[in-house]
Amino acid sequence: MDHALEERFQKLKLHLEKDFGDGMDVQALLFLIGVNELGIGHRNFSKQEKTDLLHIAICTLLEPYGYYEFEYRDDENWPHFKLLKQLPSLSHSEQQHLIKEAMLDYFIENGYYSEEQII
Secondary structure, three states: OOHHHHHHHHHHHHHHHHHHOOOOOHHHHHHHHHHHHHOOOOOOOOHHHHHHHHHHHHHHHHHHHOOEEEEEEOOOOOEEEEEOOOOOOOOHHHHHHHHHHHHHHHHHHOOOOOHHHHO
16 A cells, blocks of 8 residues: 555545545545536536546546546537457456555646645
8 A cells, every 4th residue: 555645645635635525535526527527517426427526537637647638528528438458357456556646646737736735
């Protein structure tokens, strides 16, 4: 376990909980990223739409690593991605590490959080 990464992630989580309430786990952050990338604000989403939002978040987070590439937005403004290469087989802890690292990068790069806040 990367304690430095986990500490930075916990600081991000606490920062976001100030605006969005308690319980911001990895799944909630993925949903938040998906809604942000969709760009239409929060509304009631169907079960399938929630699944699609998580997919959008994963694709967005893994795009800088070369796994996905943004292709287009459909008529309802939903982003679509193309898989460029398969993810390697990762253990659960390795998956969590990659996602948390990508989330930190996402929130910093999009100006929602600064590097100074997580050091």
